[in-house]
Amino acid sequence: xxxxxxxxxxxxxxxxxxxxxxxxxxxxxxxxxxxxxxxxxxxxxxxxxxxxxxxxxxxxxxxxxxxxxxxxxxxxxxxxxxxxxxxxxxxxxxxxxxxxxxxxxxxxxxxxxxxxxxxxxxxxxxxxxxxxxxxxxxxxxxxxxxxxxxxxxxxxxxxxxxxxxxxxxxxxxxxxxxxxxxxxxxxxxxxxxxxxxxxxxxxxxxxxxxxxxxxxxxxxxxxxxxxxxxxxxxxxxxxxxxxxxxxxxxxxxxxxxxxxxxxxxxxxxxxxxxxxxxxxxxxxxxxxxxxxxxxxxxxxxxxxxxxxxxxxxxxxxxxxxxxxxxxxxxxxxxxxxxxxxxxxxxxxxxxxxxxxxxxxxxxxxx
Amino acid sequence: xxxxxxxxxxxxxxxxxxxxxxxxxxxxxxxxxxxxxxxxxxxxxxxxxxxxxxxxxxxxxxxxxxxxxxxxxxxxxxxxxxxxxxxxxxxxxxxxxxxxxxxxxxxxxxxxxxxxxxxxxxxxxxxxxxxxxxxxxxxxxxxxxxxxxxxxxxxxxxxxxxxxxxxxxxxxxxxxxxxxxxxxxxxxxxxxxxxxxxxxxxxxxxxxxxxxxxxxxxxxxxxxxxxxxxxxxxxxxxxxxxxxxxxxxxxxxxxxxxxxxxxxxxxxxxxxxxxxxxxxxxxxxxxxxxxxxxxxxxxxxxxxxxxxxxxxxxxxxxxxxxxxxxxxxxxx
Numbered sequence: 094x095x096x097x098x099x100x101x102x103x104x105x106x107x108x109x110x111x112x113x114x115x116x117x118x119x120x121x122x123x124x125x126x127x128x129x130x131x132x133x134x135x136x137x138x139x140x141x142x143x144x145x146x147x148x149x150x151x152x153x154x155x156x157x158x159x160x161x162x163x164x165x166x167x168x169x170x171x172x173x174x175x176x177x178x179x180x181x182x183x184x185x186x187x188x189x190x191x192x193x194x195x196x197x198x199x200x201x202x203x204x205x206x207x208x209x210x211x212x213x214x215x216x217x218x219x220x221x222x223x224x225x226x227x228x229x230x231x232x233x234x235x236x237x238x239x240x241x242x243x244x245x246x247x248x249x250x251x252x253x254x255x256x257x258x259x260x261x262x263x264x265x266x267x268x269x270x271x272x273x274x275x276x277x278x279x280x281x282x283x284x285x286x287x288x289x290x291x292x293x294x295x296x297x298x299x300x301x302x303x304x305x306x307x308x309x310x311x312x313x314x315x316x317x318x319x320x321x322x323x324x325x326x327x328x329x330x331x332x333x334x335x336x337x338x339x340x341x342x343x344x345x346x347x348x349x350x351x352x353x354x355x356x357x358x359x360x361x362x363x364x365x366x367x368x369x370x371x372x373x374x375x376x377x378x379x380x381x382x383x384x385x386x387x388x389x390x391x392x393x394x395x396x397x398x399x400x401x402x403x404x405x406x407x408x409x410x411x412x413x414x415x416x417x418x419x420x421x422x423x424x425x426x427x428x429x430x431x432x433x434x435x436x437x438x439x440x441x442x443x444x445x446x447x448x449x450x451x452x453x454x455x456x457x458x459x
Numbered sequence: 460x461x462x463x464x465x466x467x468x469x470x471x472x473x474x475x476x477x478x479x480x481x482x483x484x485x486x487x488x489x490x491x492x493x494x495x496x497x498x499x500x501x502x503x504x505x506x507x508x509x510x511x512x513x514x515x516x517x518x519x520x521x522x523x524x525x526x527x528x529x530x531x532x533x534x535x536x537x538x539x540x541x542x543x544x545x546x547x548x549x550x551x552x553x554x555x556x557x558x559x560x561x562x563x564x565x566x567x568x569x570x571x572x573x574x575x576x577x578x579x580x581x582x583x584x585x586x587x588x589x590x591x592x593x594x595x596x597x598x599x600x601x602x603x604x605x606x607x608x609x610x611x612x613x614x615x616x617x618x619x620x621x622x623x624x625x626x627x628x629x630x631x632x633x634x635x636x637x638x639x640x641x642x643x644x645x646x647x648x649x650x651x652x653x654x655x656x657x658x659x660x661x662x663x664x665x666x667x668x669x670x671x672x673x674x675x676x677x678x679x680x681x682x683x684x685x686x687x688x689x690x691x692x693x694x695x696x697x698x699x700x701x702x703x704x705x706x707x708x709x710x711x712x713x714x715x716x717x718x719x720x721x722x723x724x725x726x727x728x729x730x731x732x733x734x735x736x737x738x739x740x741x742x743x744x745x746x747x748x749x750x751x752x753x754x755x756x757x758x759x760x761x762x763x764x765x766x767x768x769x770x771x772x773x774x775x776x777x778x779x780x781x782x783x784x785x786x787x788x789x790x791x
Contacts, residue, residue: 225507
């Protein structure tokens with residue numbers, strides 16, 4: 094009689110494929126996972142509590158450090174929340190700049206995901222290709238705000254700096270270049286038999302499960318749910334652009350891959366149109382008081398970040414600091430379904446499933 | 460060589476054999492040094508990087524030497540709870556067969572260290588010992604990741620040895636001998652790759668799996684098992700595992716050249732070029748192909764790997780025996 098023994102395996106926080114300091118304690122039988130317990134909090138910085146003692150403009154750099162792969166979107170959500178409370182009118186040029194940098198950020202974020210996901214699965218070259226294109230984006234963002242990762246670019250009422258001369262042309266030239274490179278990615282990866290075998294049917298969940306776990310972003314759209322806040326609750330000037338929301342129906346890692354890859358294309362469409370419609374001149378900052386004091390009351394706004402719905406709730410007592418600030422951080426919510434997906438899978442699939450969810454630990458731990 | 464083998468043993472003979480062995484070891488280590496550099500350079504080229512370019516001039520010619528030196532002076536750590544004797548023995552057991560198999564490879568008409576009648580069988584049998592070394596290392600480390608890596612390695616190498624051996628039966632049928640010299644001589648008119656293309660295909664895939672290289676690098680899958688069976692090894696013990704890998708790359712590429720690509724035989728009309736050089740060219744193509752594969756493909760999953768060996772490669776290898784026999788009976 095063969096007897097097997099269960100083994101407790103500690104994956105992370107120092108593990109190459111947990112994308113940061115995520116830890117997961119596995120109970121395994123051979124290579125089959127019986128139970129998985131995620132442990133989070135290694136990167137907790139207490140952003141929300143810190144914000145209670147900061148002025149609104151001072152909070153913006155803290156948001157950079159939550160989802161550090163798409164910091165522009167985070168900048169926007171806090172500015173948008175304060176602007177909603179104060180009913181501010183944002184200048185056209187600032188809105189366009191915001192949309193362009195946010196969509197560029199989305200592309201950069203998806204590129205990092207694409208590269209690291211393939212690295213997790215064992216292909217090393219796509220990682221370097223993806224980072225080459227990301228570098229082009231980062232350089233453009235660096236030119237406009239002087240930082241490569243933690244931008245601190247947006248302000249309540251607009252953006253801090255106008256685009257330097259020739260910047261818009263650079264963005265315009267980037268779009269066809271990126272499309273070409275994207276076709277190259279598809280040639281290298283998308284049709285690869287080994288890759289398809291690794292992702293098809295892995296990490297499956299239904300539409301109901303996705304909704305019950307409050308998943309959002311590509312993790313939700315891969316189950317056939319058509320939900321994108323840029324389309325369904327247009328904020329900023331997203332109603333002016335013509336783009337599609339990619340929706341897939343199989344609900345597995347393969348659908349999530351296709352979804353994100355197509356989102357890059359849709360983002361390119363938005364950037365292309367935004368550059369086309371970009372106003373010749375105008376202010377990039379609305380008239381706002383030096384010290385920002387939103388009126389007494391509360392507000393909740395939500396926007397579509399590369400990882401899902403990012404929300405910001407502000408309770409104000411009319412002072413220059415918020416009384417309470419809360420972020421709905423999509424990575425945190427998306428991660429909750431992980432233990433359920435892992436039961437019965439093997440360790441190779443653990444990496445595929447975790448990578449497919451696309452978490453950023455800065456955001457999970459807040 | 461022949462005379463030496465049958466002559467009265469004496470100190471001179473021991474010295475000569477020792478010198479020959481040392482010469483082969485130096486050749487192989489020289490190859491390994493530059494194979495590692497070549498791999499990094501080719502991968503760098505494929506990934507738009509420059510690769511090593513500091514130590515030893517613009518092409519990083521001494522990079523590997525520097526790396527090995529670093530490994531030599533590194534602290535040698537053995538985990539407290541490791542099985543000490545096994546832990547120390549494992550790298551040696553993995554490495555020794557890798558070097559032993561080289562003795563039978565004919566590099567040119569008269570460059571061969573042991574002309575064994577059962578050369579091919581010797582290669583397959585001896586290379587199987589390395590699996591024990593790897594499994595031993597994985598077990599003795601007393602680390603869960605190492606254990607998983609060691610188990611994967613054992614399962615994988617045993618499974619892929621079967622199609623590997625069966626795929627060369629076609630070659631043996633044509634040559635009518637297990638002697639590697641005879642096999643090369645049998646390819647004077649036509650290389651066996653054209654006679655048993657299926658056999659070559661199966662052999663190439665199985666050999667990549669035997670070498671634990673991408674897309675079959677599951678035993679050390681760095682994104683899953685961190686480094687698999689050699690997680691706990693450091694310094695020169697770790698270097699021994701690394702050496703094993705590259706010496707096997709050398710041996711396997713040589714074997715592929717001998718069995719399927721005609722060894723030292725030249726392409727028609729170009730026979731003024733020495734056989735050694737032909738061997739080198741064919742051999743380099745095989746090595747380059749393996750590096751190329753590594754730059755392109757993702758990794759398989761453990762169960763898919765097994766399924767592929769037993770459900771696809773094994774039937775193909777069996778079919779190859781039948782086809783080879785038919786070809787031999789009908790056309791030769």
